[in-house]
Amino acid sequence: MSFKAAAIQMCSGVDPVKNAAAMARLVREAAGQGATYVQTPEMTGMLQRDRAAARAVLADEAHDIIVKTGSDLAAEFGIHMHVGSTAIALADGKIANRGFLFGPDGRMLNRYDKIHMFDVDLDNGESWRESAAYTAGSEARVLSLPFAEMGFAICYDVRFPALFRAQAVAGAEVMTVPAAFTKQTGEAHWEILLRARAIENGVFVIAAAQAGRHEDGRETFGHSMIIDPWGTVLASAGGTGEAVIVAEIDPGAVKAAHDKIPNLRNGREFSVERIAGEVAGGVAA
Helix, strand or coil, X not given: CCEEEEEEEECCCCCHHHHHHXXXXXXXXXXXXXXXXXXXXXXXXXXXXXXXXXXXXXCCHHHCHHHHHHHHHHHHHCCEEEEEEEEEECCCCCEEEEEEXXXXXXXXXXXXXXXXXXXXXXXXXXXXXXHHCECCCCCCCEEXXXXXXXXXXXXXXXXXXXHHHHHHHCCCCEEECCECCEHHHHHHHHHHHHHHHHHHHCCEEEXXXXXXXXXXXXXXXXXXXXXXXXXXXXXXXXXXCCEEEEEEECCHHHHHHHHHCCHHHHCCCCCCCCCCCCEECCEEC
């Protein structure tokens, strides 16, 4: 069954209340274009590098304004509303980078905690340590929806193809990758990673992104995308500021891709043996 999907591009600031209002405005625009599944970016509720300031305004799941607004919007427009992720305060003082999917009645259907933490040291002194503040998730899920089987990932997860392969083998037809890619890594890798995950698994990929210069000083890459199982970009946004992109998703295209390139069926178990090469007579033995 075909459906219309939207990816919402945002430039979230440090105030969750303002970000919730921006999300609501953009979701209304997407619903007005006929989207029945709407996805927002990673960290929809707040991008704040000052951890003390972030913790001062964080809420637990039951009291989070983004969670409530996502549920309300789903019910108001009768859509599947996917809050790509937002920061949720945990009882142990750490934070979850957690995504939520709400059904057309506003009921929560799924939550997903980002599994892979962005602990990297980039060029020009840019350094990130998500694991210092966030608790990593440990569970991947494939959710059966009326229109498709859906898998979940968040941002840095896209660099771990085993996560996507496991979900594809479990039946996922649509993979979701809400993100807040840095400008530096986005310019180098964003599109190629998304298209690779779509092609190698024969699935649709929907990736709503943060974009532009944020209040906390960081700059994100944007270029939200919707990609089909053959790797074709069906819709994309620019690199700065808000946007709404929409595309028609036909899960039948997943079967067609799998019939052409049946790599999910052709995959085989194998072992890896590490060998110490010895040189004899100038030729490796």
